[in-house]
Amino acid sequence: MSHTPDLPERFVCKSCHLVYAGTVVGSDGETHEFEAPGECAACGSTAFVPIEQYIYDMKA
Numbered sequence: 001m002s003h004t005p006d007l008p009e010r011f012v013c014k015s016c017h018l019v020y021a022g023t024v025v026g027s028d029g030e031t032h033e034f035e036a037p038g039e040c041a042a043c044g045s046t047a048f049v050p051i052e053q054y055i056y057d058m059k060a
């Protein structure tokens, strides 16, 4: 039984802070891998950070 909910990982644009759902890039049936979008549709930035890291940075 997995302890991780099967939800898409989310990524935050480091430039304009828009949040994107990750794209599934791989799956072994139990876990999924997610990848940030290639570039931000709003500002064109290619720098993304996983939302868990983003929240951590905001609290630090």
Ligand SMILES: [Zn+2]
Residues within 6 Å of the ligand: 013, 014, 015, 016, 017, 018, 040, 041, 042, 043, 044, 045
């Ligand atoms: Zn952006």
